[in-house]
Amino acid sequence: MLRKVDTTESQGFLAHYRIPPLSFVPHARLPRVIRPVWEALNAGNPAMAIMRARHILLTHQPATQSERAALKVGLAAAELYSGASDGARRLAGHALDLYPGQWSAHRIILTILTAQRAYKAAYMHLVSLAPAGPVPLWDEPLSEQERHLALASWAWHLAEWETVAHHLQAAYPQGLETLPPALLEDWFRLSFYRNQPEEAAAAAALLIAERPAQSADEVLQTLVQCGWTKEALPLYRTAFAREPRSELLRRRLVALCIREGKLDEARALTQPGALSLAA
Structure with a gap:
């Protein structure tokens, strides 16, 4: 039956789907200590973001675990945008240690796993993810639809067709x-x-x-x-x-x-x- 349908993995929407990148919008309600890093990332300047985040961590001790975690997320994203995926993943892990109830660090890790074609690992990571507690102002949760599209995409690469159908219907x-x-x-x-x-x-x-x-x-x-x-x-x-x-x-x-x-x-x-x- 399948021989009649082109099953080339490179075809289609799901084969190319990626989790939307973090936006790092420096909105007015963002904590002041974080905003300079977000401004640099939002402007597409990871080198400036790294410099600012390191300076803030060294000279201006953030008041909360959440703010320290945010700065680690900013550093992780800047490393990722600079092509240093190993450093980005390590920093994302540090951010999760500081503030487990967030999405942004997980999204960085999932982006790295997808780029590495580690689809099974990405699927298992996201499907078991349910951050609890209030969402900090700097965090960017995935919508329910984005979660299911990402899971469907990874299942597509793994040829888990019933799983793909389940997530698309969701x-x-x-x-x-x-x-x-x-x-x-x-x-x-x-x-x-x-x-x-x-x-x-x-x-x-x-x-x-x-x-x-x-x-x-x-x-x-x-x-x-x-x-x-x-x-x-x-x-x-x-x-x-x-x-x-x-x-x-x-x-x-x-x-x-x-x-x-x-x-x-x-x-x-x-x-x-x-x-x-x-x-």
Whole structure:
């Protein structure tokens, strides 16, 4: 079955998904001791951020564990942006020692694991993560949707197809209609990997809604090539109803009607004139 679908890992939304980078927005409510570091990071100047954070830690003892942890996060991010992933991970660990109930240091670690293609480690790290307590003003939690998209992405790389489906459904609980187009294409692929013809047909119906005949045919032929002609037939009817002058869709529909035993419908489709033999 899977040989009919391109399973190249580099394709699709999930194969390229990354956790959104920390923004380090220096908003007005941010503790004053942290703001200079956030300003440097937000401006894309990691060297300045490192210099400021080290100076503050040496000369201005932060008042709280939270503020010290934030400065360590700033240093970790600056090291990461400078390409020093080992130092960044070590500093993120220090930040977690100081303030375990945060997200930012975990996000730095997850970014490093993803860059290293350590997808199983990243998945296990995030799926077990549930920081407790109030969120500090400097912290940047992942949204529930971002968490599930990241977990789905890592599961995709691990070919854990049922796990991918679980997280996508959790990320978009209101259904397929709410998926962005690129992610809907991933769901379409996923339905083949999971051997779910009805799910494939539901995704295909949305994918072809705005596509011209040639592009819609490419989607629907994937169903046909996998032997899911029962599911493909009503979709070809819909596509042909939108573009009744398409000889390509007419020929496809006639062939499917014959395969599915709808001979009267096939005859009726041939009545307007002889079908072109050109592909």
